[in-house]
Amino acid sequence: xxxxxxxxxxxxxxxxxxxxxxxxxxxxxxxxxxxxxxxxxxxxxxxxxxxxxxxxxxxxxxxxxxxxxxxxxxxxxxxxxxxxxxxxxxxxxxxxxxxxxxxxxxxxxxxxxxxxxxxxxxxxxxxxxxxxxxxxxxxxxxxxxxxxxxxxxxxxxxxxxxxxxxxxxxxxxxxxxxxxxxxxxxxxxxxxxxxxxxxxxxxxxxxxxxxxxxxxxxxxxxxxxxxxxxxxxxxxxxxxxxxxxxxxxxxxxxxxxxxxxxxxxxxxxxxxxxxxxxxxxxxxxxxxxxxxxxxxxxxxxxxxxxxxxxxxxxxxxxxxxxxxxxxxxxxxxxxxxxxxxxxxxxxxx
Amino acid sequence: xxxxxxxxxxxxxxxxxxxxxxxxxxxxxxxxxxxxxxxxxxxxxxxxxxxxxxxxxxxxxxxxxxxxxxxxxxxxxxxxxxxxxxxxxxxxxxxxxxxxxxxxxxxxxxxxxxxxxxxxxxxxxxxxxxxxxxxxxxxxxxxxxxxxxxxxxxxxxxxxxxxxxxxxxxxxxxxxxxxxxxxxxxxxxxxxxxxxxxxxxxxxxxxxxxxxxxxxxxxxxxxxxxxxxxxxxxxxxxxxxxxxxxxxxxxxxxxxxxxxxxxxxxxxxxxxxxxxxxxxxxxxxxxxxxxxxxxxxxxxxxxxxxxxxxxxxxxxxxxxxxxxxxxxxxxxxxxxxxxxxxxxxxxxx
DNA sequence: CTGAAAGCGCTTACAG
DNA sequence: CTGAAAGCGCTTACAG
Numbered sequence: 001x002x003x004x005x006x007x008x009x010x011x012x013x014x015x016x017x018x019x020x021x022x023x024x025x026x027x028x029x030x031x032x033x034x035x036x037x038x039x040x041x042x043x044x045x046x047x048x049x050x051x052x053x054x055x056x057x058x059x060x061x062x063x064x065x066x067x068x069x070x071x072x073x074x075x076x077x078x079x080x081x082x083x084x085x086x087x088x089x090x091x092x093x094x095x096x097x098x099x100x101x102x103x104x105x106x107x108x109x110x111x112x113x114x115x116x117x118x119x120x121x122x123x124x125x126x127x128x129x130x131x132x133x134x135x136x137x138x139x140x141x142x143x144x145x146x147x148x149x150x151x152x153x154x155x156x157x158x159x160x161x162x163x164x165x166x167x168x169x170x171x172x173x174x175x176x177x178x179x180x181x182x183x184x185x186x187x188x189x190x191x192x193x194x195x196x197x198x199x200x201x202x203x204x205x206x207x208x209x210x211x212x213x214x215x216x217x218x219x220x221x222x223x224x225x226x227x228x229x230x231x232x233x234x235x236x237x238x239x240x241x242x243x244x245x246x247x248x249x250x251x252x253x254x255x256x257x258x259x260x261x262x263x264x265x266x267x268x269x270x271x272x273x274x275x276x277x278x279x280x281x282x283x284x285x286x287x288x289x290x291x292x293x294x295x296x297x298x299x300x301x302x303x304x305x306x307x308x309x310x311x312x313x314x315x316x317x318x319x320x321x322x323x324x325x326x327x328x329x330x331x332x333x334x335x336x337x338x339x340x341x342x343x344x345x346x347x348x349x
Numbered sequence: 350x351x352x353x354x355x356x357x358x359x360x361x362x363x364x365x366x367x368x369x370x371x372x373x374x375x376x377x378x379x380x381x382x383x384x385x386x387x388x389x390x391x392x393x394x395x396x397x398x399x400x401x402x403x404x405x406x407x408x409x410x411x412x413x414x415x416x417x418x419x420x421x422x423x424x425x426x427x428x429x430x431x432x433x434x435x436x437x438x439x440x441x442x443x444x445x446x447x448x449x450x451x452x453x454x455x456x457x458x459x460x461x462x463x464x465x466x467x468x469x470x471x472x473x474x475x476x477x478x479x480x481x482x483x484x485x486x487x488x489x490x491x492x493x494x495x496x497x498x499x500x501x502x503x504x505x506x507x508x509x510x511x512x513x514x515x516x517x518x519x520x521x522x523x524x525x526x527x528x529x530x531x532x533x534x535x536x537x538x539x540x541x542x543x544x545x546x547x548x549x550x551x552x553x554x555x556x557x558x559x560x561x562x563x564x565x566x567x568x569x570x571x572x573x574x575x576x577x578x579x580x581x582x583x584x585x586x587x588x589x590x591x592x593x594x595x596x597x598x599x600x601x602x603x604x605x606x607x608x609x610x611x612x613x614x615x616x617x618x619x620x621x622x623x624x625x626x627x628x629x630x631x632x633x634x635x636x637x638x639x640x641x642x643x644x645x646x647x648x649x650x651x652x653x654x655x656x657x658x659x660x661x662x663x664x665x666x667x668x669x670x671x672x673x674x675x676x677x678x679x680x681x682x683x684x685x686x687x688x689x690x691x692x693x694x695x696x697x698x
Numbered sequence: 699c700t701g702a703a704a705g706c707g708c709t710t711a712c713a714g
Numbered sequence: 715c716t717g718a719a720a721g722c723g724c725t726t727a728c729a730g
Contacts, residue, residue: 002724003723003724013700013702014702015702016700016701018725019700019725019726021725022726026700028699031700043465044469045469045470046723047402047470047471047724048398048724049401049402049471049722049723050398050706050723050724050725051723051725052398052706053399053705053706053708054706054725054726055706055724055725055726058398060451060472083437084433087433087436087452088432088454091452091453095453095454100453100467101452102409102451102452103440103450103451103452104449104450105444118449120392123397123449267646270648294643294646297616297620297643298646299619299623299648351706351707351708352709353707361716362716363707363717363718364716366708367709368709368710368715368716370708371710375716376715377715380715380716395707395708396706396707397708398708399706399708400707400708401708402706402709402721403707403708403721403722404708404709405708
């Protein structure tokens with residue numbers, strides 16, 4: 001069923017059919033109704049490709065999620081609990097705005113070509129990227145495509161410093177630095193002096209912010225930064241688990257608390273410590289980051305910094321759509337607060 | 350940059366450019382290389398819409414995930430831990446096969462129109478649907494569209510009984526009945542006689558299979574089915590939590606074990622029982638279903654039936670793609686085994 | 699208010 | 715081996 005067929009059945013021309021579909025004002029109600037009826041009857045839907053080709057947008061945005069893990073490994077992106085709410089929220093918001101979403105997972109550096117490809121092939125009107133590593137060159141290339149692109153969790157300083165603050169880009173972050181400061185201060189307030197950290201990926205914006213905050217709070221309190229207190233988890237559960245196990249097995253002196261760069265690694269730490277016979281928070285205090293569903297599923301419930309994923313992803317969608325529809329035509333950036341949620345995983349010393 | 354431009358730069362016609370792009374055999378290597386070089390230089394990518402319009406497929410499949418929850422509620426689909434691995438796995442598999450995936454979440458009955466729309470608008474070559482409720486009419490309508498469609502978790506009997514086993518459809522399931530039988534038998538072997546169930550959605554295929562198996566095993570062992578032992582969780586954590594709390598508060602006699610229709614509800618049961626001062630598995634044994642990441646995160650680790658989500662979603666993608674590319678042209682169905690994974694949440698009475 | 703026609707950027711018989 | 719041309723199904727000035 002093509003518009004031509006509808007036109008014939010309704011006794012009008014394709015032009016008129018197109019006009020009613022696109023809600024042009026210059027169609028008298030009777031004509032409109034006549035056409036609409038035929039469309040309804042035959043469940044006609046205009047071919048999206050033809051529309052796109054003829055100049056209408058595609059009404060689809062791309063969602064590119066950068067994996068923290070290798071593709072080959074069993075540990076894929078879904079191991080990051082932020083993946084699900086993120087995707088879900090982006091899809092919902094986009095759908096409610098009349099947009100479809102094309103989703104892609106990025107593992108290796110060369111996968112960024114996929115983003116470029118999707119833009120160049122005009123499959124999408126704009127893109128949202130989450131979890132990008134510090135890779136200005138890649139970003140520069142993408143930005144130069146002129147397609148609307150919103151980056152979630154990316155260093156604004158780097159964007160601006162490299163003159164990448166073009167009118168087709170937007171950056172959405174959470175205030176991870178502040179949240180991390182609050183978390184570590186909380187531990188100090190509870191009397192902790194020996195505070196370790198299970199690190200995320202420092203080549204990630206949020207990862208480095210979280211670490212910098214940790215470092216800075218310790219320093220500002222005159223507390224030493226013990227290298228063996230800093231575990232390299234790379235945001236991955238397995239890594240965190242093995243690192244904690246390793247520390248435990250080494251017999252080295254332990255900190256009394258750990259600030260963990262995400263909830264997943266906190267969960268892994270729970271596991272490792274429990275297997276070692278430690279009880280939380282009696283023998284070790286733990287603070288997470290993300291406040292994903294797992295935070296309240298853990299026993300004891302995890303004290304953690306809340307990243308407002310829903311707000312962020314919603315904002316991201318609204319932003320790309322605005323950019324696509326030319327409602328917004330300037331570089332913009334938003335940073336959402338990331339408050340500490342105190343629960344039961346830390347004790348007063 | 351259009352194929353015309355490439356053609357000019359390479360000193361050939363659009364036809365030839367198209368031939369090299371589509372890997373036609375009748376292009377001599379020298380011509381091919383010449384064209385390829387220009388394409389490379391200019392990072393040319395053929396407009397996907399024009400290609401699609403001209404007869405090539407769109408190379409994108411639709412992934413429609415039916416939510417267990419209402420859209421308005423805070424409890425959205427991502428609360429189901431199967432969402433993430435599912436989406437992730439479908440996306441990965443599709444991508445590796447050169448397909449893009451359009452993702453959509455379905456909340457209400459009218460959202461099924463979206464599936465139809467996407468097909469009718471030719472946005473997708475085929476669709477995968479997960480979590481569909483028992484709704485033959487909807488399925489019938491979708492199937493009649495002639496677009497390739499693979500249903501995950503749907504009653505094959507219903508499909509066949511309604512002559513919906515058309516050549517454009519395929520059904521992928523896991524053997525939930527067998528898995529559930531194994532789970533309940535395991536409890537009985539451990540000496541349990543008073544076995545409750547936290548039910549999923551019975552209007553879902555897997556939900557009803559899991560329940561039927563429970564019922565049938567109890568009956569076959571001559572054990573009574575106590576109505577107040579059967580809690581209505583609808584696959585949702587909150588519901589399960591409240592149901593358990595309610596049972597606990599009612600002061601009624603408790604079963605010694607619960608078979609739970611998914612891991613999420615098992616986690617909720619853990620929470621409710623723990624808050625009541627119960628210890629697992631000492632005071633109550635619990636078996637889950639899914640074997641999602643949460644199963645091993647819970648303490649004690651959850652004994653649960655494993656649903657091979659990866660295998661299922663991979664198979665689903667391969668199937669739609671085969672259907673799209675006409676490699677397969679007959680109704681087909683696959684059921685994956687769902688074995689019981691024994692861990693630490695059940696005790697010998 | 700409405701139709702004929704050009705154009706969007708490809709692919710693919712067809713002819714040579 | 716290769717080009718000219720028709721066609722895919724729309725939209726949108728343009729003319730009336």
